[in-house]
Amino acid sequence: MSPLLPPAVPAHGPPAAPVDDGALRRRLRRLDPESKVRLLTGATLWSLPGEPRLGLHPVVMSDGPQGVRGTGEEPGATGLLAPAPSAVAATWDPARAERLGRLFAAEALRKGVHVVLAPLANLQRTPVAGRHFEYFSEDPLLTGTLAAAVVRGLQGGGVAACLKHYVANDSETDRTRYRSRIDERTLREVYLAPFEQVVDEAGPWSVMAAYSGVDDGTESAPMSEHRRLLRGVLKEEWGFDGPVVSDWAATRSTVASALGGLDLVMPGPGGPWGAALAAAVRAGEVPEDLVDDKVMRLLRLARNTGRLGEPWEPGAPPPPPRRGPVPPAGGPTEADRALLRETAARGTVLLRDAPGLLPLDPAGLTAVALIGPNAVSPYLQGGGSAFVPAARTVSFADGLRAALPGSTRLTVHRGGDSGRHAPFVPAALLTDPDGSGPGVRADHLDAAGERLGGEVRATGDWGCYRDFPPGTRRVVLRTVLTLGEAGTHRLEFGCAGRFRVEVDGETVFRGDDDRGVGLVLDSSHHHPGTHGVDLAVGGSGPRRVTVTADLTVVDADGYGRFVTAHLRHRPPGHDPEAEVAEAVAAARRADVAVVVVGTDEETESEGWDRTGLELTGSQNELVRRVAAANPRTVVVVNAGAPLLLPWAREVPALLWAWLPGQEAGHALADVLLGRTEPAGRLPWTLPARAADVPVPDALPDDGVVAYREGVHIGYRAWDRAGTAPAFPFGHGLGWTTWAYESATAAPAPPDGPGGLRVAVDLSNTGPREGREVVQVYLEAPPGGPPRPVRALAGFTAVRAAAGARVRTVVDVPERAFRTWDPDRGRWWTPPGRYRLRIGRSSRDLRLSVDVVLGDGRPPTG
Incomplete structure (x- = not known):
């Protein structure tokens, strides 16, 4: 049994030495209120305005978190594609996450990007969440540890991290409108x-x-307006001194968002601030000193x-910024x-x-x-927004x-075939109706129907097409399909916005969705709804089919203007059973x-949640x-x-390889050939049955997603229910085996x-030599507020040669013991006997150590 813990320290430790903002405040005095407000809305889709009088150069942002996509200003630009965050989390390796952050910083600097919109610190509350792959974990500690490491890596390289999405944006269905109803204790602790x-x-x-x-329970508001969580918790209580940026096109109000704690509206130009916010300042609805605070956060x-550099005269060439990170030479x-x-292998x-x-x-x-x-x-x-056009990809083959x-x-x-949709029409079937070559012709038309230009592309994928002149109101796609194989051909069309699709002059599909930016926010521009048409081809020769898609240009505010059309084709004779049989025969010979x-x-994908956990198509049958x-x-x-892997205990070997980049x-x-240990x-x-999943979906009910499970998220809920998953949180085998021999606990050093x-x-x-992740779980004493059966309290990794004995140390921070008291609005640590369980996963716990906290009085702080 360990000795009594030392007195708790404040959650955030001693305050850091403040950076002198005096020079920034002196610069700020040069601006009138309208000029200040102008700086708070994006100048473009990705950049903030510059201001010569302040020496402020435009700050450029770009999406992450699997790399840095860039701003799209350089056609054909590519970049490094990293493993998805859930794959990074599977390493349980903060040092590796920090190295990836450094890599992202270098990529950002190469692309002229100063802020990377990453990492995500949301939690995997439900396994069907559309952005589950972008989140690190279902556990708050593992998520926070790895996200902090990525931030250190990015900012150590001179590029800002933009931590997102604050807070409880843990699912995608109706994501721009729902409200997460969470009790205060759950919100704080999880x-x-x-x-x-x-x-x-x-x-x-x-x-x-x-x-x-x-x-x-105290305030109900969109996060861009949530005064209690933005101003009260984030800025005042935690001392965050940077800007709070809106998610793209998320800001819906002027005064409420300005008072609520939002600092920067993206994208721009346009949006609900600008002239409206300046008028609100003049009318006294928004204090000018609050606007000053927002600009100061931008200047930091x-x-x-x-x-930030020396001021210059408006209209004159700007001098270079005073100092800043230097982009790495070469690619x-x-x-x-x-x-x-x-990273993908480990x-x-x-x-x-x-x-x-x-x-x-x-x-062999x-x-x-x-x-x-x-x-x-x-x-x-x-x-979704995580997408990065990779410079190269290495297939499994x-x-x-x-x-x-x-x-x-x-x-x-x-x-x-596991896909729900047919593949895109191959170029060999497409003929430009106005020429002799292959392809689909795009005509760009103005409001009067006059042709402004066009181009031909040899593809059926016209997703988010933007390559047309500014006056274009409609894009008309035309092609002739040559269907040679006898039988029934399936054509599928997917379009976004307002459109009409004709086959041989007959309208087969139309839409009238005028939501504009709403098509972007729910990813309809990337994954539009589809409509299928069956066409019969006889044995007398090929059938030529004329296809026309008349598309009205979607104006999506700061996201720009685009059209989307997908033309897909499945030939006759598609026989999944024959493909499975061929694969089985090949397996038998190998x-x-x-x-x-x-x-x-x-x-x-971002934009929607999954409707279930099943493998699509005939994949389960194929495996068996x-x-x-x-x-x-x-x-x-x-x-x-x-x-769901219903055959998981039937196959000889099973690897989870993530979205590996x-x-x-x-x-x-x-991994397969033993060069790198998995x-x-x-x-x-990983659930064994859909019925066992604690939170099977996150569908809003009358606009509300209720977090009824409280603090019991992920493995905590499985432990409370006593249900056996297919594989538990923290599980993994590696190339070797480990014996846990003994454990002791002592107070952490006083300077920690x-x-x-x-x-x-x-x-x-x-x-073989191997790497082991040693996991420590905390079990709270009975009595007091309900706590999880056990919760991850610390972890570390150790390497050892075959047959070697090693000692490792796991730090368990004081916050692992504390709980939130909503009545008093503070953290405290209930006294009593706590048990530390140590092992290889949340269900494979080999050792335990008991510790006693307190003397009947909760520690202060």
Whole structure:
């Protein structure tokens, strides 16, 4: 039993030495109220205004968090595509997360970006959340620790992080309108906790307010207007001194948002501030000193990112900023790509390896069958704002071919189509109706129907098409399809906004959605609804079909103007059973079968939540039949969020490979062939049955998402229910085995944040060197407020050679013991006997240590 804990320290420690803002305030006096207000709305989709009189250069933002997309001003620009955040979380490695943040900073500087809209500190409350892959974990501590590391890496490289989405924007359905109803204690202990940790430990230079709202029992408002959470908690209580940025097109009011604590409205120009806010200041509805505070926060951001220099005369060429980070010379390096490759491999979770099948010995492989929809089309990144156009991608097939001996025969088989939609029409079927070459012709028309120009593209994918002159009101797509194969051909059309689609002069599909920016906010511009048409082709020869799509240009405010049209085709004779049979036959002939199943761009994306956890198409049947045909079958799951795997205990080996980014193929080959240990651990719980999922959806009821489960999120809810998941939070096997021998706890050093330091002795009892993630869970004493059965309180990783014994130390911060007292509005630590459980996952706990806190009086602070 440990001695009494030392007295608790304040949650945020001693205040940091303030940076002198006097010079910024002197600059600010040069501006009249209208000029100040002008600085608070974006000048473009991605940039803020400059101001010569302040020496303020435009601050440019860009999306993350799988890389840095850039602003789109450079056509064809590409970048590094990192593993998704849930894959990074699976490494349980803050140092690696910080290295990735540094990499993102270098990418941002190459692209002229000063603020990266990342990381996300929202929680994986429900496994069907559309942005689940963008969140780190279902646990507040793991989320906060890794998010803080990414922020340190970004800002250590001179680029601002924009921590998002503050707060409780944990699902996508109706995300711009719903309000999360959360009791104050749950809000403090669970959903605010990772944001508070990041602000405390890493000091982000900006924070983004969520689209959704919060009803905390005291105030119910959209987050862009939530005075209690923005001004009261974030700024006043936590001491955050940077700007609060709106999510794109999220601001719906002038006075309420200005008073509520929002500082910057994006995108621009336009929006609800500008002249309306200036008028509100003149009328006394918004104090001018509040506007001054907003501009000061912007100036601090500019100073931190090197965008503040000497003032210059308006209209004169601006001098360079006084100082700032220097973009790295040249493009991404091999070291950069190696970091992405190693992260994807180390984050891979070995869920099961019953017969010791892995790793494979390449010298003993004469034939390998790579099978599955995701083996042919890997899903490397989730849809929505996280998307990064990658400079290169390595498919699973290419990665294995490069790693296997030249004498090994690798065959690739889809084994059935898992997509909900038909593929895009191949260029070979498309003919420009006004020319002799292939393609789809786009005519750009003005309001009077006069042609302004056009172009031809050899694709059926016209998603978010913007390449037309400013006066364009309509884009008319025309093509002729040559359908040669006898039988029934399926055409599918997907369009956004106001449109009409004709086939051989007959209208088959139309729409009249005039929401504008609403099409962007719910991702309809990327994933529009579809309509199918069946066309019969006889045996007498090809059938030529004329297709016309008349599209009205969507004006989406700061997002610009665009049209979206998808033209898809499925030929006759599509036979999933034949594909499965072919794959099974290939598996039977091979030394080993590698089956890759998972999700795709139709499944995991910003803009909507999933409707279930099932694998699409015939993927479950494919896995079972291949495993039955070859006892040496490795199943790889290529997905960012949980899926139901009804065969999980039937297959010999099972790996979770996430959305692995550009180095996917190399990373998987490294794992399969034993070059890199799959040392990942699940950052969320994998359910065995849909009925067991604690929060199966987050559908708003009359505009409200009720967080009725309280503090029991993720594995905490599974523990409270006593239900067995398929694999628990924190689970992962690696290449070796571990024996946990002993543990002791002692007070942390007095110069630290308080809490305990837990020393753990363990031995590598397996045949290979390995990495172990030592996890410590806290069980609170009975009595007092209801607490989780156990909650993650600390973790660390240790490496050891085969047969070696090592000691590692896990810090358990004081905040792990505390709870929020809503009656007194403060944190306190209930006295009593606490138990620290130590082990390999939330359900595999090998050791325990009891500690006693307090003497009947809660500690102060």
